Amino acid sequence: METQYDLNDLFDKGMELFHITNTAYPLTPVSLMQYKITDREKYRGFLEADFEKCTQLSLYVHVPFCKSRCKFCEYVVVSGDEVELKQAYVDHLLTEIKMYGELVGRNSANKPKIVGFDIGGGTPTELEIPQLEALMTAVNEQFDLSNFFTKSIETTPINAVRQFDKLKIIRELGIPRISMGVQTVNAKLLENMQREGGIAIYREAVDNIRRAGFTLLNIDLMYGFKDQDYDDFVNTVNYAISLEPEYITLYEMRYKLTKISSDASYVSKAKLNKQYRLAFEILEQNGYIANYGKNTFSRIPYDEGTSSYLTRRVINATPYIGLGAGAQSFGHDYLAYNTGAANKSIVKYMSDIDEGYFPIQDIYDLPLEESIAKAVSVMFYFGYINYREFYERFKIDFVKRFYDVLKYADDWGLLKLESDRCIITKNGVTHMNGLIPLFYSERSKAELMKTKPLS
Ligand SMILES: C[S@@+](CC[C@H](N)C(=O)[O-])C[C@H]1O[C@@H](n2cnc3c(N)ncnc32)[C@H](O)[C@@H]1O
Ligand code: SF4
The missing domain is CATH 3.20.20.70 (Aldolase class I)
Incomplete structure (x- = not known):
């Protein structure tokens, strides 16, 4: 997949911002605002x-x-x-x-x-x-x-x-x-x-x-x-x-x-x-x-x-419904946080239900690129990505889609490419925060590149 960003720059920025470029995606609670369903x-x-x-x-x-x-x-x-x-x-x-x-x-x-x-x-x-x-x-x-x-x-x-x-x-x-x-x-x-x-x-x-x-x-x-x-x-x-x-x-x-x-x-x-x-x-x-x-x-x-x-969540990106205050859901094409996620309170969660609504604080209608970025970030929790499972979920050939990134990660000894999966190396583990952003959506790459480091 073509990207307008230099992979070295993304990698370096990911390493610099290691407190946020982990397996949790997106970068901030407001990152996906443009996809929010407001009604x-x-x-x-x-x-x-x-x-x-x-x-x-x-x-x-x-x-x-x-x-x-x-x-x-x-x-x-x-x-x-x-x-x-x-x-x-x-x-x-x-x-x-x-x-x-x-x-x-x-x-x-x-x-x-x-x-x-x-x-x-x-x-x-x-x-x-x-x-x-x-x-x-x-x-x-x-x-x-x-x-x-x-x-x-x-x-x-x-x-x-x-x-x-x-x-x-x-x-x-x-x-x-x-x-x-x-x-x-x-x-x-x-x-x-x-x-x-x-x-x-x-x-x-x-x-x-x-x-x-x-x-x-x-x-x-x-x-x-x-x-x-x-x-x-x-x-x-x-x-x-x-x-x-x-x-x-x-x-x-x-x-x-x-x-x-x-x-x-x-x-x-x-x-x-x-x-x-x-x-x-x-x-x-x-x-x-x-x-x-x-x-x-x-x-x-x-x-x-x-x-x-x-x-299932990590290897297969199987959709899940989170029930209860603040719970996260990742559907086929959506990400949602239940009411209570932000203020750690159950009062509004309960009143949403009393009013007959799903108790959802934020729900985002995700484009495919965002769903993939979320799923791949989470997959690094186990340190490998299984190509077949990825295909099952997204109907996309992982190797073709990320050919340039995989080549880069292989050249730098960050990932080992096997026939059915890519697996993180010891070097990759210590540089995981640089590696993960290489799989981000173009939107989140842009967001990352303009984020300032912790003071
Ligand atoms: C939901 S907690 C529940 C476990 C149970 N309430 C307990 O404390 O034994 C699951 C685990 O998340 C980990 N945890 C909690 N806060 C964390 C944080 N800020 N960063 C990383 N791990 C955290 C802890 O190891 C905890 O056992
Ligand atoms: S407050 Fe303590 S006991 Fe409660 S979930 Fe967090 S780590 Fe577990």
């Missing part, structure tokens, strides 16, 4: 037409409640008086599920197959057992979840310790995979981040998860904190391995819009790269495998380690 009366018809084009679909349900908000957290989590609105929130969530069910639901022919289902947050285990049961009942009533795929849910260590009965019920509701954030074993860092946890509870949390019958456990760890030295992080990785989860996911701290965003400038790209490299070596030595650059490590052969929802 909410049009949402229903637009969504219906988009789902007609989908043969497969995943669902994500967002639960924005936590015991308290960790200072590093970037997600939609409510605070203050809204914490008391749990039951009202669930009631509205059930309505939203029904609204989408009526558009995509289970009963008529040619409806897309559901191939992924995750409940995330926030902390979904903050919901009470009857609320979780009602949620699963509503989803099963509206959608056909009978295909075989791995459903997943998230919890925290403190909830796993205190809520054995709830874990058992969740397992009985047909969810075999659970993900729990350990983040770090450094007590001081946990305290600074106002996060409950620590070695005193992590093992008991895992024991409870196992006793409840979960056979697929993922543990999240974080790196890239200002006050996190290498020994600290190595201790954390070793400790997580000692808990024997099936999977371990490394999260590089993303500072944008967090309470500690001013720490971002203290963390260099070199430090982030070294932390990842250290963790990769230790994990690999202990049988946790991922291709270099990927964040989820698995000790189960032929298992990517992520839930079906996320695996």
Whole structure:
């Protein structure tokens, strides 16, 4: 594909702006403004037409409640008086599920197959057992979840310790995979981040998860904190391995819009790269495998380690509906953020539903080039792009479309070109922020080139 930009310039600019040129696309919340559907009366018809084009679909349900908000957290989590609105929130969530069910639901022919289902947050285990049961009942009533795929849910260590009965019920509701954030074993860092946890509870949390019958456990760890030295992080990785989860996911701290965003400038790209490299070596030595650059490590052969929802999202760019406040949806040709994404509040989300509207804050009717840029950015989360899956989704030959970019990336040792996929090299991983923009749309390349670096 022809571009008016010099690939070297794009690459250098991507590297310079590494805080934003990551696997999340677009660059800013207002980047796609020109594609926004502004009249909410049009949402229903637009969504219906988009789902007609989908043969497969995943669902994500967002639960924005936590015991308290960790200072590093970037997600939609409510605070203050809204914490008391749990039951009202669930009631509205059930309505939203029904609204989408009526558009995509289970009963008529040619409806897309559901191939992924995750409940995330926030902390979904903050919901009470009857609320979780009602949620699963509503989803099963509206959608056909009978295909075989791995459903997943998230919890925290403190909830796993205190809520054995709830874990058992969740397992009985047909969810075999659970993900729990350990983040770090450094007590001081946990305290600074106002996060409950620590070695005193992590093992008991895992024991409870196992006793409840979960056979697929993922543990999240974080790196890239200002006050996190290498020994600290190595201790954390070793400790997580000692808990024997099936999977371990490394999260590089993303500072944008967090309470500690001013720490971002203290963390260099070199430090982030070294932390990842250290963790990769230790994990690999202990049988946790991922291709270099990927964040989820698995000790189960032929298992990517992520839930079906996320695996599909990354490898296949399978469309998904995000349900709940602030949830993101990426349809066949649209990107949307539910109400609450910007102000991290559930009040407007609920009033949109009360007024009979889809609770959407922003929805963009994407041209193909933007959908491709979004999908390819996300694919780098696993560090490779499968040509056949790309073709299945976009009906475009990836190699032909990106011939010049692939040649450039091959020449510079950023990507290794194989017969069925291109895979990021070790050099590519440390330069991923330069590599990703090469696949951007012309609009986002222009946006990137005129963005100023963080001061
Ligand atoms: C939605 S959170 C849910 C997990 C659960 N509430 C917990 O904290 O254990 C999923 C993971 O995202 C990661 N995370 C949270 N804030 C982040 C940020 N600002 N940048 C990168 N990763 C982040 C954490 O590792 C967290 O476990
Ligand atoms: S990291 Fe988890 S527990 Fe902490 S605020 Fe975010 S979602 Fe809640």
